[in-house]
Amino acid sequence: GxxxxxxxxxxxxxxxxxxxxxxxxxxxxxxxxxxxxxxxxxxxxxxxxxxxxxxxxxxxxxxxxxxxxxxxxxxxxxxxxxxxxxxxxxxxYKSGLRIGVPIDNEDITSVEDLEGKNIATRLGSTSADYINNNIEGAKAQTFEQLDQAYLAVQNGTSDAILYDAPNVAYYIKTKGEDSLKMVGELLEAQDYxxxxxxxxxxxxxxxxxxxxxxxxxxxxxxxxxxxxxx
Ligand code: ARG
Structure with a gap:
């Protein structure tokens, strides 16, 4: 080069x-x-x-x-x-971040409710930075494989997932239909x-x-x- x-x-x-x-x-x-x-x-x-x-x-x-x-x-x-x-x-592509929680969760409805919670996400992602920099007392549980992050929410190891909005939406529409739902607003506008x-x-x-x-x-x-x- x-x-x-x-x-x-x-x-x-x-x-x-x-x-x-x-x-x-x-x-x-x-x-x-x-x-x-x-x-x-x-x-x-x-x-x-x-x-x-x-x-x-x-x-x-x-x-x-x-x-x-x-x-x-x-x-x-x-x-x-x-x-x-x-x-x-x-x-x-115009993107941003969204929160996903177990379908029966009633406590987490916005980003404020994530304070002090265990939040699953991908290692090295902008979501991991967001959790560490913007959510008081939260613990970012970072996984090398994204599927592990979704599984952690499904099996209760994590309280929520924070990840790219189109990914959370698509996951819920397909594999996660019966187990997860999306809550809160789009956080942090991003460009890919x-x-x-x-x-x-x-x-x-x-x-x-x-x-x-x-x-x-x-x-x-x-x-x-x-x-x-x-
Ligand atoms: N947009 C986020 C970032 O840049 C997550 C991207 C994740 N992409 C992937 N192929 N796993 O950190």
Whole structure:
């Protein structure tokens, strides 16, 4: 990397996570989801091939820094601390955080009710930061696998889960229908971006250009409807 005008490679190693519905998850042995469709459309548009690798979410930025991955797409929130370590594309999805609790829970109806509670979330996520910085006396119970965080709420180890709103909503609509419900308002507006290893300016430019083309030609909307439409 380093050369701003360097031509694109034929193929890039793209890291994604193993389970973050509906952005990336395994179905019938294959990785599917909004992020998977989006990065494939971006790659088609920009003219490179995707060599997809799955990894734990908290390993993505280190992997971009050491050159194991070129690109990461995993519902990653654009944050200043991260932008010091990797480059971000233009935002591609507006998100935020939501609370999920057991379906029969009556005590937790808003973020204020989370004070002093055990809250399950993902290791290295913006939700873990939110719990530590904004919720008085709460304990962030962080899990490497997201499914473990949901399970912790279902089996009573945690009082609630705090995580990305679209993920909590989709989980509840699918697997968690009988066991969990969403409460409170959307917390902390966030933008997701595609992360790119530093020093690949031509790749960042190509990805941004492709994103804007996909937004103009309706492909972005098609992918959005597929995963978030009613
Ligand atoms: N948006 C949150 C963050 O950036 C959580 C993203 C989790 N993504 C995932 N693939 N597990 O921290």
């Amino acid at each position: 380093g050369d701003a005008e360097a031509p694109l490679e034929d193929s890039y190693v793209v890291a994604t996570d193993t389970s973050f519905v509906p952005f990336e998850f395994k179905e019938d042995g294959e990785y599917v989801g909004f992020d998977i469709d989006l990065i494939n459309a971006v790659a088609d548009e920009a003219g490179f091939k995707v060599d997809l690798k799955t990894t734990n979410f908290d390993g993505m930025i280190p992997g971009l820094q050491t050159g194991t991955f070129d690109i990461a797409i995993a519902g990653m929130t654009i944050k200043p601390e991260r932008a010091e370590k990797v480059d971000f594309s233009d935002p591609y 971006g595609i992360a790119i290893a530093q020093g690949n300016e031509s790749l960042v430019k190509a990805i941004d250009k492709a994103l804007s083309t996909l937004k103009e030609n309706g492909k972005y909307d098609e992918i959005y409807q597929k995963w978030f439409g009613e």
